[in-house]
Amino acid sequence: MSLKSIYQEVILDHNRKPRHYGSLEHPTHHALGHNPLCGDKIHVDLNIQSDKIEQIAFHGESCAICKASCSMMAATVKGKSRQEAETLVQEFRKMLVSGADAESLEHLGRLKVLAGVRELPTRVKCAILPWHTLHAAMNSVVSVSTEEKTDKETNNSAQLTIN
Amino acid sequence: MKIVDTLLTPAMQHPGAELAQLRADFPILATKVAGKPLVYLDNAASSQMPQSVIDCLVRYQTTQHANIHRAVHHLSEIATQEYEAARHKLQHFIGAREVREVIFTSGTTESINLVMHGYGRKFINQGDEIILTTLEHHSNIVPWQMLAEEKGAHIRVVPINDAGELLLDEYQKLFNANTRFVALSHVSNALGTINPVKEMIAIAHEHGVPVLIDGAQAAPHMQVDVQTLDCDFYAFSAHKMCGPTGIGVLYGKAHLLESMHPFKGGGDMIASVSFEKTTYNELPYKFEAGTPPIMAAIGFGAAIDYLSEVGLNKIAAFEHELLVYATEAINSIPGVRIVGDNPKKVAVVSFTIDGIHPHDVGTLLNEEGVAVRTGHHCAQPIMQRFNIPATSRASFAFYNTKKEIDALAAGIRSVQKVFAL
Numbered sequence: 001m002s003l004k005s006i007y008q009e010v011i012l013d014h015n016r017k018p019r020h021y022g023s024l025e026h027p028t029h030h031a032l033g034h035n036p037l038c039g040d041k042i043h044v045d046l047n048i049q050s051d052k053i054e055q056i057a058f059h060g061e062s063c064a065i066c067k068a069s070c071s072m073m074a075a076t077v078k079g080k081s082r083q084e085a086e087t088l089v090q091e092f093r094k095m096l097v098s099g100a101d102a103e104s105l106e107h108l109g110r111l112k113v114l115a116g117v118r119e120l121p122t123r124v125k126c127a128i129l130p131w132h133t134l135h136a137a138m139n140s141v142v143s144v145s146t147e148e149k150t151d152k153e154t155n156n157s158a159q160l161t162i163n
Numbered sequence: 164m165k166i167v168d169t170l171l172t173p174a175m176q177h178p179g180a181e182l183a184q185l186r187a188d189f190p191i192l193a194t195k196v197a198g199k200p201l202v203y204l205d206n207a208a209s210s211q212m213p214q215s216v217i218d219c220l221v222r223y224q225t226t227q228h229a230n231i232h233r234a235v236h237h238l239s240e241i242a243t244q245e246y247e248a249a250r251h252k253l254q255h256f257i258g259a260r261e262v263r264e265v266i267f268t269s270g271t272t273e274s275i276n277l278v279m280h281g282y283g284r285k286f287i288n289q290g291d292e293i294i295l296t297t298l299e300h301h302s303n304i305v306p307w308q309m310l311a312e313e314k315g316a317h318i319r320v321v322p323i324n325d326a327g328e329l330l331l332d333e334y335q336k337l338f339n340a341n342t343r344f345v346a347l348s349h350v351s352n353a354l355g356t357i358n359p360v361k362e363m364i365a366i367a368h369e370h371g372v373p374v375l376i377d378g379a380q381a382a383p384h385m386q387v388d389v390q391t392l393d394c395d396f397y398a399f400s401a402h403k404m405c406g407p408t409g410i411g412v413l414y415g416k417a418h419l420l421e422s423m424h425p426f427k428g429g430g431d432m433i434a435s436v437s438f439e440k441t442t443y444n445e446l447p448y449k450f451e452a453g454t455p456p457i458m459a460a461i462g463f464g465a466a467i468d469y470l471s472e473v474g475l476n477k478i479a480a481f482e483h484e485l486l487v488y489a490t491e492a493i494n495s496i497p498g499v500r501i502v503g504d505n506p507k508k509v510a511v512v513s514f515t516i517d518g519i520h521p522h523d524v525g526t527l528l529n530e531e532g533v534a535v536r537t538g539h540h541c542a543q544p545i546m547q548r549f550n551i552p553a554t555s556r557a558s559f560a561f562y563n564t565k566k567e568i569d570a571l572a573a574g575i576r577s578v579q580k581v582f583a584l
Contacts (some may be wrong), residue, residue, distance in 0.1 A: 003530055004527070007523070007527065007582075008581055009584070011581065011582055011584065016519055037538060037553025038520075038521070038522050038552065038553055039538075039546070039553050040520075040552070048567055058458035060551055063521075064519070064523045064582075065522075065526075108494050122526075123526060126522060135427065
């Protein structure tokens with residue numbers, strides 16, 4: 001699929017009408033993902049009950065690739081267990097970094113449309129940011145950055161790298 | 164310093180035709196990207212290299228290379244001569260009084276850090292104030308913040324108006340008895356604004372305060388004369404002016420450079436060393452510890468030869484023509500806004516497109532073969548001032564053409580079409 005078609009599909013489908021856009025009133029988990037290189041900021045709110053993602057919402061300022069990735073992620077992980085969501089985080093990341101195997105692609109379903117972003121090394125972080133923010137939220141890390149390397153911690157000032 | 168729009172004398176009303184021939188000097192401009200001719204509009208990040216500079220680098224490394232300043236053998240003598248000849252070219256190019264006032268560094272960033280360490284750490288103390296501007300590149304902010312943190316000094320910032328121009332009244336008001344240093348850019352890398360540095364230097368000097376000018380974005384585009392400006396320090400890089408990466412210059416007034424601490428310790432920067440006492444070498448070697456990038460310095464000299472042959476005034480006049488054309492072309496597209504649109508600019512157009520993030524703009528323009536820079540351009544305070552996360556920036560060199568600006572404008576319309584705006 002050409003880059004323009006990826007854009008057209010992604011833009012028309014998710015950028016103008018993002019799914020689960022907004023915030024939750026009483027999230028059990030929340031994280032802010034930040035890419036200082038381009039200024040992208042994504043807030044992910046979760047409502048996790050009995051280890052299941054009952055509700056998810058996101059908002060922020062970002063490029064179309066990031067927003068579409070986040071919108072599709074929200075639609076995919078809603079209703080999934082925390083473990084299933086973590087597996088998707090790993091599989092999505094693998095798809096963009098080293099390429100996914102057939103089984104992963106099966107799991108990823110519609111998210112496959114973003115595989116083409118792998119051809120744009122400078123934009124891979126845009127697509128991955130929402131997933132790392134989700135991962136951080138599920139692990140009660142409050143903020144993540146694409147550029148800062150520190151250990152995962154659980155206090156409010158903690159930062160987590162997605163590199 | 165002359166302002167570009169005063170340079171259009173009748174004899175050079177159409178410098179474009181003449182400069183268009185120069186395009187052939189830059190082999191990389193024949194590259195194709197995504198199957199389309201490369202339209203290289205990222206010159207403020209790094210410019211391209213003419214064949215004469217490439218040939219010089221190859222010639223040096225093929226027939227002249229050895230370490231400089233040390234050995235008595237043939238190659239070392241030749242390499243030393245070539246390296247020092249490049250320093251003389253740079254001296255002449257910026258109008259420095261003495262050749263020892265020209266220090267080779269790795270680039271503008273290192274030049275600024277040299278002044279921060281050599282001058283700042285020696286002469287700036289607790290409670291002192293350093294004046295910067297909103298238009299600075301991070302490389303002219305962060306070193307001074309590090310110094311302020313170490314010393315307990317304070318940073319004061321000159322604000323800008325909505326057109327991206329410094330507010331001189333506010334600048335004047337920042338001076339007080341504690342002001343010790345001013346560091347400001349000659350030209351804004353993110354917006355292209357040419358700052359009235361001569362006037363600002365004079366104001367600082369009335370208060371007895373020395374001034375460093377970050378000239379990275381000015382030296383490639385206009386005739387700079389450090390004595391006319393009367394700046395105390397002037398920093399710039401080769402790779403933005405047709406030369407190689409990894410080499411730049413710090414100009415400093417001799418008496419200031421002499422008063423400063425060395426920046427880095429090592430070989431070449433000493434007169435004598437014993438474990439009891441080391442005596443530092445004279446200028447400029449006091450600041451050039453270790454083996455320098457010899458090939459890059461000589462290549463910088465070749466780039467200066469090239470630019471001087473073309474003529475900085477001609478370059479400024481033609482680039483101004485490109486700026487006017489590009490400003491009109493971009494302003495005529497609905498939904499596109501130029502950030503920092505003011506009359507005294509080099510050929511840089513920073514813009515935003517309604518509803519489309521600059522990174523998407525950059526990626527899609529690349530599909531059309533058009534290379535622009537997107538992001539905060541290492542100038543986040545400017546982005547904060549305009550309350551935007553980033554811009555797309557087209558920055559021109561004299562080897563660009565109006566046809567390429569047409570390609571940029573067509574590219575922008577095609578990006579809007581993809582987003583169905």
